[in-house]
Amino acid sequence: YSTSISDERLKKDISTVTDALSKIRQINGVEFTMKDDESRKAGVIAQEVEKVFPVAVTEKKLMNHETYKTVRYDALHALLIEAIKELADTVEKLSENK
Secondary structure, three states: OOOOOOOHHHOOOOOOOOOHHHHHOOOOOEEEEOOOOOOEEEEOOHHHHHHHOHHHEEEEEOOOOOEEEEEOHHHHHHHHHHHHHHHHHHHHHHHHOO
16 A cells, blocks of 8 residues: 555645646656666656656665665656646647637
């Protein structure tokens, strides 16, 4: 199970993600091979995400004591939700103009 505590009572300075579609367009969905175990995976590149949505990127020190960027994939949900809403608005406007 994957859950995050999301109760409004625990939050402050709440704002809606803006320009979500523009941000999404700057992030590539990629497939890649992990260097350590040759496993194939899919995801995003932390450095790309950090440029447009830094709240979704953190740094973590791994067992080799080097610090690496990590993506908080749950944070991307807000970006995706707002991008879908922007697309829905566009579709609605186009439908009205028929």
